[in-house]
Amino acid sequence: MNNIPNRKVICDVLMEHAKDDHDIVVLCSDSRGSASLTPFFENFPEQAVEVGIAEQDLVSIAAGLAKVGKKPFAASPASFLSTRSYEQAKVDCAYSNMNVKLIGISGGVSYGALGMSHHSAQDIAAMAAIPNMRVYLPSDRHQTKYLIEALLKDEKPAYIRTGRNPVEDTYAEDNCPFEMDKATIVNEGSDVTIIACGEMVKPSLDAAKLLEKEGISAEVIDMYCVKPLDTEAIIRSAKKTKAVITVEEHAPFGGLGSMVAQVVSANCPKKVLEIALPDAPVITGTSREVFDYYGMNAEGIAKKAKEALS
Amino acid sequence: MSNLKALAYKLRKDTIDIIMEGGGGHIGGDMSVMEILVDLYFKQMNISPDNQDSPDRDFFILSKGHSVEAYYAVLCEKGFLDYEEVKSKFSKFGSQYIGHPNNKLPGMEMNSGSLGHGLPVSVGIALGNRMNGKTSRTYVVMGDGELAEGSVWEGFMAGNMYHLDKLCAVIDRNRLQISGSTEDVMAHEDLFKRVQSFGWHVISVDGNDLDELDKAFEEAKQTKGKPTCIIANTTKGKGSKVMENKASWHHHVPSLEEYEQIVKDLEECRSMQG
Numbered sequence: 001m002n003n004i005p006n007r008k009v010i011c012d013v014l015m016e017h018a019k020d021d022h023d024i025v026v027l028c029s030d031s032r033g034s035a036s037l038t039p040f041f042e043n044f045p046e047q048a049v050e051v052g053i054a055e056q057d058l059v060s061i062a063a064g065l066a067k068v069g070k071k072p073f074a075a076s077p078a079s080f081l082s083t084r085s086y087e088q089a090k091v092d093c094a095y096s097n098m099n100v101k102l103i104g105i106s107g108g109v110s111y112g113a114l115g116m117s118h119h120s121a122q123d124i125a126a127m128a129a130i131p132n133m134r135v136y137l138p139s140d141r142h143q144t145k146y147l148i149e150a151l152l153k154d155e156k157p158a159y160i161r162t163g164r165n166p167v168e169d170t171y172a173e174d175n176c177p178f179e180m181d182k183a184t185i186v187n188e189g190s191d192v193t194i195i196a197c198g199e200m201v202k203p204s205l206d207a208a209k210l211l212e213k214e215g216i217s218a219e220v221i222d223m224y225c226v227k228p229l230d231t232e233a234i235i236r237s238a239k240k241t242k243a244v245i246t247v248e249e250h251a252p253f254g255g256l257g258s259m260v261a262q263v264v265s266a267n268c269p270k271k272v273l274e275i276a277l278p279d280a281p282v283i284t285g286t287s288r289e290v291f292d293y294y295g296m297n298a299e300g301i302a303k304k305a306k307e308a309l310s
Numbered sequence: 311m312s313n314l315k316a317l318a319y320k321l322r323k324d325t326i327d328i329i330m331e332g333g334g335g336h337i338g339g340d341m342s343v344m345e346i347l348v349d350l351y352f353k354q355m356n357i358s359p360d361n362q363d364s365p366d367r368d369f370f371i372l373s374k375g376h377s378v379e380a381y382y383a384v385l386c387e388k389g390f391l392d393y394e395e396v397k398s399k400f401s402k403f404g405s406q407y408i409g410h411p412n413n414k415l416p417g418m419e420m421n422s423g424s425l426g427h428g429l430p431v432s433v434g435i436a437l438g439n440r441m442n443g444k445t446s447r448t449y450v451v452m453g454d455g456e457l458a459e460g461s462v463w464e465g466f467m468a469g470n471m472y473h474l475d476k477l478c479a480v481i482d483r484n485r486l487q488i489s490g491s492t493e494d495v496m497a498h499e500d501l502f503k504r505v506q507s508f509g510w511h512v513i514s515v516d517g518n519d520l521d522e523l524d525k526a527f528e529e530a531k532q533t534k535g536k537p538t539c540i541i542a543n544t545t546k547g548k549g550s551k552v553m554e555n556k557a558s559w560h561h562h563v564p565s566l567e568e569y570e571q572i573v574k575d576l577e578e579c580r581s582m583q584g
Contacts, residue, residue, distance in 0.1 A: 022441075025438075025441070046441070047441075049437065051464075051468055052467070052468075052471075054464040054467070054468075056426075056430065056460070056461040056464055057430045057433075057461065057464035057465060057467075057468055060427055060430030060431045060433075060434060060461065060465070061430050061431070061433050061434035061437065061468060062434060063420070063431055063434060064430070064431040064432060064433060064434020064435040064436075064437070064438060065434040065435070065437060065438040065441075066434075066438075067369070067419060067420065067431070067434065067435050067438065068365065068369075068435055068438035068439050068442060068444075069365065069438070069442065070438045070441065070442075072434075087424055087427075088427065088430075088461075091421060091422070091423070091424050091427055092420070092421075092427055092431055095421045096413050096420045096421040097413075098420075
């Protein structure tokens with residue numbers, strides 16, 4: 001069982017590159033511990049900026065740094081980063097086209113029992129609605145590494161959401177296919193398409209194994225690039241299967257499910273069922289308990305797939 | 311300096327012509343901010359079309375982005391933009407010359423429009439320039455109504471925390487906002503002490519007096535270890551009795567009759583500058 005959370009991988013990748021690239025700057029809003037970025041602050045104090053609990057300041061300062069050629073990574077809990085500083089993300093980063101990478105940590109229901117103030121079930125919808133803002137939800141630690149390395153090479157704004165807890169590996173260390181802005185087909189199948197992002201990819205893969213035992217062939221797509229959405233991958237898969245399921249740790253509106261349904265209905269109309277958090281404050285519990293309660297696990301996904309095929 | 315004083319009134323006329331042609335504009339704040347822009351662009355800042363991409367240039371952010379018409383007039387005079395083109399296209403369908411700064415245009419560093427962004431963005435620019443070993447200075451101009459945005463005070467905190475002595479914030483203190491007096495809407499009566507208490511060096515001047523402004527900018531340059539905030543006490547609608555100190559002229563297009571009187575008043579002011 002993997003015990004390395006994706007956020008720690010981000011810190012490792014940034015530290016590895018910061019040795020040679022002095023333009024990399026990490027900003028935190030009293031969030032260096034939560035973001036696993038304390039080692040970066042200790043090892044690269046000249047490339048680290050603390051702004052205190054001030055998310056608006058965090059994002060505007062990051063944009064200013066980008067203006068003079070720095071490569072800022074601003075990390076703050078996804079719940080605050082995608083709402084408190086939403087306008088700074090929109091105006092200072094996206095609209096002004098600054099090379100700011102916004103790292104939303106402890107995304108979705110990572111903070112479990114802390115309540116709705118700390119949950120970010122709106123960040124995909126919010127960030128994706130901003131022109132010139134990209135949205136990424138890497139699924140495991142290996143993909144996170146490739147994604148951050150790819151993002152270090154471009155000069156455009158992006159929002160990246162990671163969870164708080166370690167997630168089981170979807171990929172093997174030596175076998176993590178990654179192409180920037182192209183979804184990864186994790187499992188090929190022909191009866192039903194399951195499209196997931198972030199922490200929901202692994203349970204979707206597990207669901208495909210359960211379905212296989214019942215003679216159902218499920219294709220699983222890791223849509224880590226929610227925006228720009230890999231529409232070709234969706235259409236290709238949806239055309240060959242009978243139904244599509246989407247799975248996301250997000251509200252039922254404006255997230256992956258809405259986007260996939262848009263693409264499928266316009267290109268190859270068929271049933272799209274979505275698994276998402278409810279349009280309500282979520283039940284109290286750990287991430288795992290919350291996922292189980294709402295059917296956001298292998299069994300729940302398999303059940304939904306069979307429902308779509310029936 | 312007398313040439314620049316006259317220039318400020320010439321640019322006010324240019325600004326008003328842009329507004330007349332475009333059929334809209336934040337005329338009151340355009341008039342109050344003019345001397346600040348003129349001193350920065352024609353006296354203080356190391357910025358011109360020749361060095362606009364140089365990392366060694368000085369940086370300017372118009373946080374009160376609605377004063378863009380005055381900014382257009384200044385950038386045209388400075389050679390960044392073509393005045394006739396700006397005037398004919400401002401606010402027109404499909405135009406790049408919109409009602410707030412647009413950084414796709416030469417000379418404009420960042421987009422603004424929503425208030426309370428410029429100061430923290432400028433903190434980032436000043437911090438980044440220091441990291442890059444540059445001696446560039448960063449200037450940001452805010453309105454006083456804008457000070458009600460909490461993010462401004464986040465910026466004041468960070469400017470102090472990082473001792474950004476190459477950062478200079480200017481507050482266009484014209485004491486009027488769209489609903490009326492700033493002191494009735496959200497008071498900043500002890501503004502000098504407020505900003506000072508955030509650890510900034512604060513200078514209060516007549517913001518429509520180029521000599522006083524210029525002296526303040528020089529003092530800011532000499533101030534080490536902390537950023538400077540210049541409270542520029544200005545008159546909204548400065549230049550003509552038709553519009554001076556009238557909240558209703560925050561966003562207003564003069565009638566032809568008003569226009570003629572304003573142009574006459576501006577010309578009179580200009581001729582008095584020697």
